[in-house]
Amino acid sequence: MENGGRAVAFKVRQRNTPAFPGVTANAQAMTHSFSIDQLDPYLVPPKDHRHRLFHGRGKTLPGWEGLTLDRFPPVLMATLFDDYDAATLDALEQRLRAVLPELDCDTLVFQHRHRRPALTRVITGAVPEPHWAHEGGLRYRLDFERGQNLGFFADMAPGRSWLRERAAGKKVLNLFSFTCAFSLAALAGGAESVVNIDLSAPALALGRENQVANGFADARVHYLPHNIFRSWKKLHSLGRYDLIVVDPPSAQRGSFMVEKDYPKVLERLSKLLAPEAELLVCLNAPWLGRDWIEARVAERLPGAVLEAVLPGAPGFDEAAEPALKVLHYRYRRPD
Ligand SMILES: C[S@@+](CC[C@H](N)C(=O)[O-])C[C@H]1O[C@@H](n2cnc3c(N)ncnc32)[C@H](O)[C@@H]1O
Numbered sequence: 001m002e003n004g005g006r007a008v009a010f011k012v013r014q015r016n017t018p019a020f021p022g023v024t025a026n027a028q029a030m031t032h033s034f035s036i037d038q039l040d041p042y043l044v045p046p047k048d049h050r051h052r053l054f055h056g057r058g059k060t061l062p063g064w065e066g067l068t069l070d071r072f073p074p075v076l077m078a079t080l081f082d083d084y085d086a087a088t089l090d091a092l093e094q095r096l097r098a099v100l101p102e103l104d105c106d107t108l109v110f111q112h113r114h115r116r117p118a119l120t121r122v123i124t125g126a127v128p129e130p131h132w133a134h135e136g137g138l139r140y141r142l143d144f145e146r147g148q149n150l151g152f153f154a155d156m157a158p159g160r161s162w163l164r165e166r167a168a169g170k171k172v173l174n175l176f177s178f179t180c181a182f183s184l185a186a187l188a189g190g191a192e193s194v195v196n197i198d199l200s201a202p203a204l205a206l207g208r209e210n211q212v213a214n215g216f217a218d219a220r221v222h223y224l225p226h227n228i229f230r231s232w233k234k235l236h237s238l239g240r241y242d243l244i245v246v247d248p249p250s251a252q253r254g255s256f257m258v259e260k261d262y263p264k265v266l267e268r269l270s271k272l273l274a275p276e277a278e279l280l281v282c283l284n285a286p287w288l289g290r291d292w293i294e295a296r297v298a299e300r301l302p303g304a305v306l307e308a309v310l311p312g313a314p315g316f317d318e319a320a321e322p323a324l325k326v327l328h329y330r331y332r333r334p335d
Contacts, residue, residue, distance in 0.1 A: 173272060
């Protein structure tokens with residue numbers, strides 16, 4: 001293959017030949033080859049406000065399933081879920097370095113998510129401190145040191161705008177709030193109050209920082225650093241909620257296992273919801289279809305009616321059913 005000397009075709013690693021000592025290579029057997037040039041259509045400045053430039057996880061480009069590219073100017077971030085070989089990594093690095101100016105970036109970060117723990121490397125430039133993701137006129141603090149996640153989930157953009165559109169004057173409960181991005185969207189939409197609950201105190205601390213940084217210092221916001229399964233009483237004591245967001249992990253050892261625990265959360269909601277309310281039910285488990293969560297809601301939360309399935313965020317193209325399902329339910333307390 002030739003293209004100004006830039007094109008390199010790769011074969012997906014067949015055997016255990018790790019690019020890094022001590023790392024077990026992904027031994028997935030794949031027969032096709034793939035090339036850096038295939039990424040070119042994604043390496044252009046987006047016409048909308050998307051953060052994700054390329055979503056290999058969506059399996060739309062064979063060979064690149066283990067790569068995602070996110071743009072938080074001036075940072076371009078490549079996340080590697082597979083242990084690509086040294087030649088592939090080298091070619092990827094060269095190509096991404098070359099397109100940085102076009103993308104209005106000067107810093108390239110690689111995160112090797114296939115490693116345990118994930119390894120984040122600044123390839124060139126420097127990550128501004130602090131650094132922010134911008135969306136809808138709000139800013140969300142990014143933390144490149146925190147490990148796997150930057151503290152902001154770009155794929156939840158449609159969920160955040162959904163909440164913002166309907167939050168005016170509402171009491172909002174943000175279950176599994178992480179860094180409280182939903183809370184910020186609710187405040188921007190004029191929510192009367194927001195309750196955030198998450199096991200992670202550092203994530204909530206980032207949430208509070210976001211609240212202040214966006215000019216909502218005086219808003220009525222609670223941050224509860226607790227296990228949800230031990231906090232139902234506390235959540236009840238704060239009242240009934242007009243809007244509830246449920247966005248748990250799929251599996252987090254010792255704290256949440258989707259098949260076992262999601263039904264338990266759903267059956268508690270009737271005691272937390274106002275007689276007429278709305279819910280955003282999120283499921284990010286690639287092995288479970290939308291029918292799974294719809295069936296659990298039907299079983300465990302009488303009075304909830306599916307209103308809409310939110311679209312995916314721009315850039316998160318998927319070949320099949322998306323891993324992330326975001327469902328809007330309307331709730332009316334049964335007589
Ligand atoms: C998918 S993240 C939530 C993302 C968040 N909604 C957002 O938009 O940024 C899941 C969160 O659930 C929290 N978590 C997991 N098990 C929990 C539990 N039993 N009680 C409270 N929080 C829990 C984790 O700490 C993690 O922050």
